[in-house]
Amino acid sequence: MAYEYLYEKPSKIKKFIKKIALLILETAAVIFAAWLIITYALSKTVMVGDSMSGTLNDGDVILINKFSYTKNDPRRNDVIVFNQGSNEHSYNNVKRVIGIPGDTVEIKNGRVYVNGEKFEEAVETDEMRISGLADNPFVLGENEFFVLGDNRNSSEDSRFSNIGPVVREDIIGEAFFRLSPSPALIKKINTKQR
Numbered sequence: 001m002a003y004e005y006l007y008e009k010p011s012k013i014k015k016f017i018k019k020i021a022l023l024i025l026e027t028a029a030v031i032f033a034a035w036l037i038i039t040y041a042l043s044k045t046v047m048v049g050d051s052m053s054g055t056l057n058d059g060d061v062i063l064i065n066k067f068s069y070t071k072n073d074p075r076r077n078d079v080i081v082f083n084q085g086s087n088e089h090s091y092n093n094v095k096r097v098i099g100i101p102g103d104t105v106e107i108k109n110g111r112v113y114v115n116g117e118k119f120e121e122a123v124e125t126d127e128m129r130i131s132g133l134a135d136n137p138f139v140l141g142e143n144e145f146f147v148l149g150d151n152r153n154s155s156e157d158s159r160f161s162n163i164g165p166v167v168r169e170d171i172i173g174e175a176f177f178r179l180s181p182s183p184a185l186i187k188k189i190n191t192k193q194r
Helices: 002-039
Strands: 042-046 063-067 079-084 091-099 105-109 110-114 144-148 171-180
Touching: 042 171, 079 144, 091 105, 091 110
Parallel strands: none
Antiparallel strands: 042 063, 063 171, 079 091, 079 171, 091 144, 105 110
16 A cells, blocks of 8 residues: 555656646747747737828727738738838838739829729728829839828828839738727728728
8 A cells, every 4th residue: 555655646746747848838839829920920000190091090009910911912902001211210101002013003183093094992082182293104113002091182102202102022011900999890991882
């Protein structure tokens, strides 16, 4: 009987050590998975300014899907987040894609035309007072995207030379979910009724 007691104790200690080791491994795996998601798949940013009013407002917290454009390029009407500026003072900018590589974009009578046809807006917008670079047909090069803010008359976007067309390398990802003030899929906000 005394011998059985001596064999039970090491067995319990081994089980305890195995449980602790398993807990440490599971915790490390969760931390690693969270790091992967934050680094390569998701990120968040805050909307600055009124350029996307109607869809997004100043101070809205946005979730960015950084994984969405790993295999595909942005499409017309996608809301993207891109890095504006190429130095340490750069910041995230949020705009809607209007033109994709190879498109010709022009603004006539306050409305957007892509490849000679009136652009099918996904959201309600006002007529633009300033055409800027798109006053004449503007041809997008390879890896260039023409973006506009949804609040067209209060947006600094591809119409202006300080932004111009957005290059593919500067695109961080798709702005796909508004976390606050009220959670919503961005594609469902301010959409036109068809």
